[in-house]
Amino acid sequence: MTTVTHEAGAPSGAAPPSGPAAPAIVTRGLTKRFRGGQVAVDTLDLSVPRGSVFGFLGPNGSGKTTTIRMLLGLVAPTSGEHALLGLPLAAALPRVGALVEGPAFYPYLSGEANLRRFDAADPTAPAATVRRRVGEALDRVGLTAAAGKRYRNYSLGMRQRLAIAAALLGPRELLVLDEPTNGLDPQGTREVRALVKEIAADGTTVFVSSHLLAEVEQMCTHAAVMRAGKLVAQGTIASLSGGQPVRVRIETPDAAAAVRVLAALGLAGVHIGAVEGGTEVTAELGGHAPERINAALVGADVPVRGLAVVRPSLEDVFVGLTGEGFDVDG
């Protein structure tokens, strides 16, 4: 288990257990055993620093949604504890926008009326500004033109957007998004990613669950990996990838010459592989500048067809951690 601790955004170092400097999400020993004996979440210790975009990864059925339901007080943990924003749950929830297991709205109401309905449920939301806030939330997800349309007639992507709009109704300190790109086309997916980055740029912590490794890699600063209800790893994306070094990859017909040059430069982990129409040589980049390596190769008359810096993907890390694929957890 690679648990990486990090600064929680608190200037003074150690984060207190409560108050505004507390991590956005903390769980300790959080466990849920459903009736029937299924342990959906098993002694989960999660710490989501303020201001992070935190990817919550795991295959289907690994307990992501169950964890989120517990965090939001929808499902009672069998044991363990949790806190959002270092506050009691009822005080924290108005500052938390949530998308849980897909959108759910009143089909016979318009998008706008639906948002008003959920705003009315929040005891801290000022009724005086509801029109403006609903308008802004709809605008933010690009639904202004469809605001008056009945939800029944919304497309899948529009529904997903409305759910995100509902999560943005008030000033939020934390967004919890359960698979926000589910059912979206590539364009919609890109837009959600851009939206998440934009929201995070305003200082809002974003906790986003996904079973898509690539998505988390593109959006997130931190990640945690779940597997069958258990936490396999958590930390910054960089620290998670820490085990696997960045490598330089050279495509050349003269592998032996390239190996000599790389060895002379002092690169470690030199490896020769075959690729279509030639060979490739890879090595750990270490502190070396790629352009200098290129210059050295060219200087030694090595024919370079291609040179690339290869960063380890989360997928490599994940497979490295679990030694398995990314299939459904029963």
Next chain:
Amino acid sequence: MSTAETEIRRAPEPATIVEAGPSAEGRPAAAPAPVARARWTFWRLLGSELGLTFRRPRNLVMLGVLAAVPVLLGVTLRLMTADDEGGVGGIIAAAAGNSLMLTFASLSFLVTLLMPVAVSVVAGDAVAGEAGAGTLRYLLAAPAGRTRLLAVKYLNAVVYGFAVTAVVALAALVTGLALFPVGPVTLLSGTTVPVAEGLLRILVSVGYVGAGMAALAAVALAFSTFTEVSIGAIAASVVLVVVSQVLRAVPQLDGLAGYLLPTWWNDFDGVLRSPVDTAALGEGLLVFGAYALLFGSVAWARFTGKDITS
């Protein structure tokens, strides 16, 4: 994990709801919510709930049907008495003689099944409908608060119950005034009271029957907290009413009748005695209160302790 930690925050809604302390420091913009504000936001949520209920076509159709029945009843009665055909007795016969009596006749006819069905639909759907649609999780994450949401749902159903009763009474009153002679009302006991007092007695019976519907709403709401399929809760409530009506008609089960909610609904005819049979009305209201309290508690216990997995 140590067992010391396992007891914290087990309930979906921790007991820290009213703690305004920590919330005040994090965001100075959101002032600590005073009681007045909390109350105001409660009415806002109730307003939203009423808006949903009274704009929903299904609920309006039920009100429309309930309004149509007294009209049909009045017209039928008018045609029958024009033929000088006897055969009907009690309140129904009296309705032909006085414009106000159609109201009591209609209430007495509709309170046995049709009005309870309408109330069961709204109250039975209250929680189960939201759970089934998935909107419940978003309401609770807003956070609506479980106790607060349940109170809003119950009050909403009570308002609908009174609306159902009032619509029946109003439709019957208007029909009665249009079709039958206006004048002093002859009560069941033979005494005659002026029109104004007759109207007052109608108002009292609307209050009584409305309270009876409110008690039923608590029962249907309790059922509603046990399922994610609203038709299940609605059916359970309607079946309970029908079975109760059948049971109380069985003479051998006389002892049981007093415990059945529908037994008490027709006792609004206490207002047709002279003087008004306040003892019967009071006893009925007590039963309604007991039912509301009992099933309200069941609904609360279930709803505040339940995992929302829909």
